[in-house]
Amino acid sequence: xxxxxxxxxxxxxxxxxxxxxxxxxxxxxxxxxxxxxxxxxxxxxxxxxxxxxxxxxxxxxxxxxxxxxxxxxxxxxxxxxxxxxxxxxxxxxxxxxxxxxxxxxxxxxxxxxxxxxxxxxxxxxxxxxxxxxxxxxxxxxxxxxxxxxxxxxxxxx
Numbered sequence: 001x002x003x004x005x006x007x008x009x010x011x012x013x014x015x016x017x018x019x020x021x022x023x024x025x026x027x028x029x030x031x032x033x034x035x036x037x038x039x040x041x042x043x044x045x046x047x048x049x050x051x052x053x054x055x056x057x058x059x060x061x062x063x064x065x066x067x068x069x070x071x072x073x074x075x076x077x078x079x080x081x082x083x084x085x086x087x088x089x090x091x092x093x094x095x096x097x098x099x100x101x102x103x104x105x106x107x108x109x110x111x112x113x114x115x116x117x118x119x120x121x122x123x124x125x126x127x128x129x130x131x132x133x134x135x136x137x138x139x140x141x142x143x144x145x146x147x148x149x150x151x152x153x154x155x156x157x
Contacts, residue, residue, distance in 0.1 A: 024144075041150045044129060047137035052122040059120050066116060073109055077102060130157045 017023075047053075080102040088094050127139040132155045141148050 042129075042153045042156055043141050043143045043145070043148045044131065044138040044151050044156070045141040045145055045147045045149070047124050047128060047139045050122075052119075053124060056120050056122045056125065063120055070109070070113060070116075073105075077106055077109060080105065131155055132157060 081099075084098040084102060087098060124137075124139050127141075129138050129140055131138055131151055134151075143150070
């Protein structure tokens with residue numbers, strides 16, 4: 001296995017384990033909630049606007065056209081794969097050489113979709129919440145995140 005791929009695999013595994021077991025490099029004190037209110041609260045933090053948020057907002061107008069392009073290229077790839085399978089069926093012999101170009105285009109399309117998804121969907125996109133009676137942009141967070149605030153769960157939409 002390639003050293004870069006092995007490093008990426010180890011780094012990804014470490015990130016998943018650290019986030020699964022709530023490990024933090026610099027933990028903060030958790031917010032204390034009275035025992036009678038436990039289970040009725042959620043924790044929110046102000047959504048920090050960043051470069052990624054601005055990039056995602058600027059890409060929204062063209063995202064529909066890009067998605068249509070992805071579907072067009074996907075259909076072309078399906079036809080390329082089908083054509084190569086048909087040619088192998090006619091020859092009654094499997095030849096790997098014909099699949100090199102469709103496989104290369106498939107990998108290129110896959111990574112293009114992954115990068116586009118990362119650029120258009122920032123981490124805050126999936127955590128954003130709206131609080132009844134509170135202005136601003138908020139995201140869900142843990143009770144020990146810096147800047148976290150406790151909010152009644154029924155006031156979050």
